Amino acid sequence: EVQLVESGGGLVRPGGSLRLSCAASGFTFNTYSLNWVRQAPGKGLDWVTSVSSSGRYTYYADSVKGRFTISRDNAKNSLYLQMNSLRVEDTAIYYCARDTIALGWAFDYWGQGVQVTVSS
Amino acid sequence: QSALTQPPSASGSPGQSVTISCTGTSSDVGAYNFVSWYQQHPGKAPQLIIYEVSKRPSGVPGRFSGSKSGSAASLTVTGLQAEDEGHYHCTSYAGSNTWVFGGGTKLTVL
Numbered sequence: 001e002v003q004l005v006e007s008g009g010g011l012v013r014p015g016g017s018l019r020l021s022c023a024a025s026g027f028t029f030n031t032y033s034l035n036w037v038r039q040a041p042g043k044g045l046d047w048v049t050s051v052s053s054s055g056r057y058t059y060y061a062d063s064v065k066g067r068f069t070i071s072r073d074n075a076k077n078s079l080y081l082q083m084n085s086l087r088v089e090d091t092a093i094y095y096c097a098r099d100t101i102a103l104g105w106a107f108d109y110w111g112q113g114v115q116v117t118v119s120s
Numbered sequence: 121q122s123a124l125t126q127p128p129s130a131s132g133s134p135g136q137s138v139t140i141s142c143t144g145t146s147s148d149v150g151a152y153n154f155v156s157w158y159q160q161h162p163g164k165a166p167q168l169i170i171y172e173v174s175k176r177p178s179g180v181p182g183r184f185s186g187s188k189s190g191s192a193a194s195l196t197v198t199g200l201q202a203e204d205e206g207h208y209h210c211t212s213y214a215g216s217n218t219w220v221f222g223g224g225t226k227l228t229v230l
Contacts, residue, residue: 035219037221043224044123044209044223044224045209046221047211047218047219047220047221050217050219059216059217061218103177104153104156104171105213106154106168106171107168107211108168108177110166110167112164112165113165
C-alpha cells in the first residue's frame with residue numbers, strides 16, 4: 001500500500017524557517033517524481049514545487065522561488081521542503097503528492113497533510 | 121501562473137447530473153491534455169478522479185466524466201449520490217514543469 005506521511009509543521013514567526021519531511025513507503029521511491037502542494041485555509045489547492053525521481057531537477061512556483069528548497073533522499077525514501085523567509089501568506093496545509101507518467105503526471109497519491117502557520 | 125477559474129459552488133439533487141467548469145488559457149488547459157480532477161472531502165486529502173482530461177483511474181465510478189473544449193475543461197457527475205458531496209479541484213500542466221490549480225468548487229447534494 002502506497003503511503004506518504006508528512007511531518008515537521010508548526011507555528012513560526014514571519015521571516016522564520018521550517019523544514020517539512022515526507023516519509024514514503026509501498027512503492028519504488030526512486031522511480032517517481034514528487035511534489036509539494038498546499039492549501040490555504042478555505043482556499044483551493046496550490047502547486048508549490050516538484051523534484052525529479054533522481055533529485056537532479058527541481059521546479060518551483062514563482063511565489064516560493066528563492067525561498068523554498070525541495071530535496072529528496074532516495075536511500076531514506078524521504079522528501080523534504082526547506083522553507084525560509086516565511087510569510088503570513090504561506091500559512092496552509094502542505095501535502096506531499098506523487099505524480100506518475102502513467103496517468104499523465106497526475107497526482108495519484110497524497111499524504112494526509114501537515115499544518116504550517118506563519119504568524120506573529 | 122494564474123489560477124484556473126472554477127465556480128465556487130455547484131449543487132444538484134440525488135440522481136441528477138451536475139457539471140463543473142474549469143477555465144484556463146492557451147498556455148495551460150488550451151495547450152495540453154494534462155488536465156486532472158480531484159475530489160476532496162472535509163479534513164481529508166484530495167483524491168484523483170480524472171486524469172488526461174477524460175480518463176478515470178481504476179476504482180473511480182463511471183458516473184464521473186471529464187471533457188475539454190479549447191481552454192475550458194469540465195467535470196460531469198451523473199446520477200448524483202450523497203457521497204459525491206465535497207470539493208472538486210481541477211489542475212492543468214502549464215509548461216516548464218509547472219502546474220496550476222483552480223480555486224475549487226464546493227458540490228452540494230441537495
